[in-house]
Amino acid sequence: MTDMNSLAQAQQEVVDEFAMFSDWQDRYEHLIELGKDLPVIAPEKKTEENIVRGCQSRVWLNAEHKNGLVHFTADSDAMITKGLVALLVRVLNDRTPQEILNTPLTFIDAIGLREHLSPNRSNGLVAMLDQMKRYALAYSSKS
Amino acid sequence: MKSAAVQPAINVEEIRAQFPILKELVHGKPLVYFDNAATSQKPRRVIKAESAYYATINANVHRGVHTLSTKATEAQEAAREIIRKHINAKHAHEVIFTSGTTASMNLAAFSLGQLLLKPGDEVLISEMEHHANIVPWQMACERHGAKLKVIPVTDSGELALGSSDHLIDQFSDRTRILTISHVSNTLGTINPVKELIAEAKKRGIITVVDGAQAIAHLDIDVQDLSCDLYAFSGHKAYGPTGTGVLYGREELLERMPPWQGGGEMIDVVTFEKTTYAKLPFKFEAGTPHIAGIIGLGEAFRWMEDYDFAFAKASAERGKSAFAAHEHMLLEHATKELLAIDGLRIIGTAKEKVGVISFVIDGVHHYDLGTLLDQQGIAVRTGHHCTQPLMERFGVSGTTRASFACFNTIAEVDALVAGVKKAVKMLR
Ligand SMILES: Cc1ncc(COP(=O)(O)O)c(C=O)c1O
Numbered sequence: 001m002t003d004m005n006s007l008a009q010a011q012q013e014v015v016d017e018f019a020m021f022s023d024w025q026d027r028y029e030h031l032i033e034l035g036k037d038l039p040v041i042a043p044e045k046k047t048e049e050n051i052v053r054g055c056q057s058r059v060w061l062n063a064e065h066k067n068g069l070v071h072f073t074a075d076s077d078a079m080i081t082k083g084l085v086a087l088l089v090r091v092l093n094d095r096t097p098q099e100i101l102n103t104p105l106t107f108i109d110a111i112g113l114r115e116h117l118s119p120n121r122s123n124g125l126v127a128m129l130d131q132m133k134r135y136a137l138a139y140s141s142k143s
Numbered sequence: 144m145k146s147a148a149v150q151p152a153i154n155v156e157e158i159r160a161q162f163p164i165l166k167e168l169v170h171g172k173p174l175v176y177f178d179n180a181a182t183s184q185k186p187r188r189v190i191k192a193e194s195a196y197y198a199t200i201n202a203n204v205h206r207g208v209h210t211l212s213t214k215a216t217e218a219q220e221a222a223r224e225i226i227r228k229h230i231n232a233k234h235a236h237e238v239i240f241t242s243g244t245t246a247s248m249n250l251a252a253f254s255l256g257q258l259l260l261k262p263g264d265e266v267l268i269s270e271m272e273h274h275a276n277i278v279p280w281q282m283a284c285e286r287h288g289a290k291l292k293v294i295p296v297t298d299s300g301e302l303a304l305g306s307s308d309h310l311i312d313q314f315s316d317r318t319r320i321l322t323i324s325h326v327s328n329t330l331g332t333i334n335p336v337k338e339l340i341a342e343a344k345k346r347g348i349i350t351v352v353d354g355a356q357a358i359a360h361l362d363i364d365v366q367d368l369s370c371d372l373y374a375f376s377g378h379k380a381y382g383p384t385g386t387g388v389l390y391g392r393e394e395l396l397e398r399m400p401p402w403q404g405g406g407e408m409i410d411v412v413t414f415e416k417t418t419y420a421k422l423p424f425k426f427e428a429g430t431p432h433i434a435g436i437i438g439l440g441e442a443f444r445w446m447e448d449y450d451f452a453f454a455k456a457s458a459e460r461g462k463s464a465f466a467a468h469e470h471m472l473l474e475h476a477t478k479e480l481l482a483i484d485g486l487r488i489i490g491t492a493k494e495k496v497g498v499i500s501f502v503i504d505g506v507h508h509y510d511l512g513t514l515l516d517q518q519g520i521a522v523r524t525g526h527h528c529t530q531p532l533m534e535r536f537g538v539s540g541t542t543r544a545s546f547a548c549f550n551t552i553a554e555v556d557a558l559v560a561g562v563k564k565a566v567k568m569l570r
Contacts, residue, residue: 024170024517029568045182056525056540077539078507079569080514116513 007099010091011107018111027112028080038089041073052128057081059124063081063135069094076124084108084116084125084141092132097140101133153464158449160551163184165360172519175554180328180356180545181523185438189443193383193438204433207423219433222440223423229443230373231364232390236422239396240392240431243387244355245275247374248322250389250426251351254399255320255372256283259349264510265317267348269294269302270335270535274528276353280322280420292318296535300330300490312341314362320349325357329527329543331473331498333361337368344369347561351394355379359446359547360466360496371395389426396422403428452547465548469497472546472555479559483566487562489541497546500527501564508540512564515542520558526531 021027037108041050045062047136057078061065072089073106076082091107092100117126159165162184167174176184196218196314202211204219220235227235241247253257260266266280270293277291284291294313295303302323305312314321321343325336340350351372357363365373372395377386389401401419405428410418419425450465474501481488485504503511512524525540533540537569544558 025564025568028514028517032568072507080510101227 005025007091007095007103008116011105011110013105014087014091014107015110015119025043030078031083031087031113032124033083034086034090035076035079035084038086039093040071041081045073046075052124052131057124059085059128059129063132063139063143065097065139068096069137070097070100070132072132072135074128080116081125084113085128088125088129088132097136100136105129153449153468154548155468155551159551160197161188162549163187163190165549167244169519169521170517175520175552175557176371177544177546177554178521178523179547179550180379180527180543181360182384183359183381183547185383185442186381186445189381189438190384190464191441192196192441193434195211196434196437201434215433218437219431219442219448220434222443225440225443225447226388227448229363230390231366233366234393237391237393238322239389239391239423239426240430240436241374241387241389242385243376243378244273244353244374245279245371245376245387247389248275248351249279250277250402251322251372252283253402253523254426255349255351255391256287256289256399258291258398260284261288261317262288263317264289264319265315266290266293266320267318268322269324270296271300271302271323271330271332271529273328273353273355274323274412274530275355276324277410278530280320285427289319290317293385293530293531294323296330297493300327300332301492302332302334304339310338314342314348316344318343318346318348321352322349322351323325324353324355326354326360326496326498327490327529327532328498329354329491329500329532329541330530331356331495331500331545332490332492333357333494333496336370340368340370356498358497360469362463365390365463369523376402377435377439377442379546380439381445382439383432385432386439393422396426398415399426401428405429407431419488440512466496467549468548470495470548471545472552473497475552476544476546476555476558479555483559483562486562490538497550498543499545500543501539502538502541503566506566508542510569511542511562511565515558515561516566518557518561518564520555520561522558556564 039061041062046060050062052061057076059076061074072093074085074089075087102126164184200211200214202215204216208210223235223238227238232238268283277545292313297303299411323395326333336352343350350370352370354373358375371392373390375388378384407423408420408428410420450463487502489500508524510523515522523543
């Protein structure tokens with residue numbers, strides 16, 4: 001389904017979705033709900049290798065290269081982090097490595113969750129984003 | 144000044160008015176600052192003293208013959224003297240300026256390691272130590288083939304000391320150094336350091352105290368404690384960041400080799416041999432954080448004016464007026480937080496400062512901290528640089544509120560309401 005629209009369009013959809021919420025509580029409640037719908041990583045993929053280390057919350061990320069597209073599954077032990085992870089997966093999942101590498105990610109800023117990417121958060125999110133791009137880069141040289 | 148019979152009390156509104164930052168809004172809400180154990184906020188007098196140095200007397204210390212250098216040197220040395228008086232050191236040159244507790248501990252571990260440690264010797268620490276009082280000693284042990292021994296912690300967060308006939312079971316005939324926190328940053332526990340030091344002394348063991356969490360809350364008297372070294376950070380005691388102190392007993396400091404080499408710490412330098420400057424300069428290589436030190440002196444003057452003056456006149460010596468106020472906040476917070484379903488306090492020692500660490504079933508501390516921040520409430524979440532202690536309690540981290548003199552009961556109520564709201568969103 002996601003291949004019907006571009007990464008840029010998917011970002012815009014998220015931005016529009018969050019524009020409906022006027023206060024922090026609704027925004028965070030929505031984020032927590034999104035976390036619950038995350039395509040969760042299979043238990044056997046929750047390996048030490050797949051841990052993206054942040055100091056405070058842990059993120060697991062698995063990537064596979066199928067039919068030229070990168071497929072991500074993930075999880076986190078904190079609900080807000082999990083919601084953010086879900087957003088990243090939703091936007092980046094099942095796209096070509098080139099699209100992942102070439103499209104600037106602007107939606108996190110635009111929906112007012114930028115603070116989660118700041119270095120004091122140590123929530124694994126920045127590391128996760130780096131890791132996703134690294135997978136894309138590795139697959140792009142293969143295809 | 145109050146008479147001895149009067150309970151120490153402070154006027155919180157008067158105190159609050161002196162902290163400019165308390166007028167800031169966070170996410171559009173009044174700031175509730177409960178992260179004082181990480182760093183305390185600064186009163187206007189401290190901020191002014193630091194900027195006045197730059198605006199009027201900025202010059203390097205101990206170097207020039209010119210007027211500004213004289214004034215800067217005098218201001219820095221005045222700060223040393225006020226700190227000496229505050230902690231009741233015998234001599235001002237026993238007060239060494241560092242960049243914080245971490246630097247103080249690295250100095251202590253490097254230099255004492257060099258002086259004392261031989262293969263097979265032991266350094267005794269505790270399970271509740273901050274990484275700053277673990278890692279430098281681990282490094283020293285590695286360098287000298289010595290071993291780190293650890294005093295365990297009980298379920299209530301107190302040191303698991305000895306059986307009936309001796310205070311400490313963990314001393315051996317190879318123990319050379321005991322290094323222990325006066326107050327735990329994660330649990331709030333006040334450790335019986337005076338008794339421990341007395342026991343250590345009987346065995347000729349050198350004693351080091353990490354006073355980072357004690358300096359702003361307890362009335363520190365290094366001669367009464369009888370410790371060899373005492374470390375603290377300025378920024379946790381209403382002073383500027385980048386400042387700290389290592390107090391050391393003169394006789395020991397004289398024997399300790401320097402840690403860092405450079406300018407200020409030398410007497411004569413030739414390429415064959417360098418002789419070192421006198422105390423305290425032997426341990427103060429390079430240009431110090433002059434502005435910060437002057438600000439730190441002002442922070443101690445400020446504490447003397449508002450806090451310890453009451454304590455010194457009151458019957459309850461050893462506890463400051465600020466500490467009494469913070470204790471009242473702690474009791475209120477403890478009672479109210481415990482009423483929350485599934486909440487458990489980590490650190491329930493009898494003797495505590497105003498620090499409350501807790502975990503809640505089914506709630507990750509990262510989520511809780513984030514949702515409290517949205518409500519303008521600043522707490523610390525995570526392992527608080529005490530990973531072995533987290534392991535001991537079987538948790539990955541806690542949420543910690545730590546109180547200062549300017550906090551109020553209404554703020555504690557805001558925290559409790561904020562936690563309840565967050566828990567509702569997360570469950
Ligand atoms: C008990 C304890 N020791 C040492 C430190 C390190 O202090 P600093 O970071 O100021 O060097 C801290 C600070 O968190 C502390 O709480």
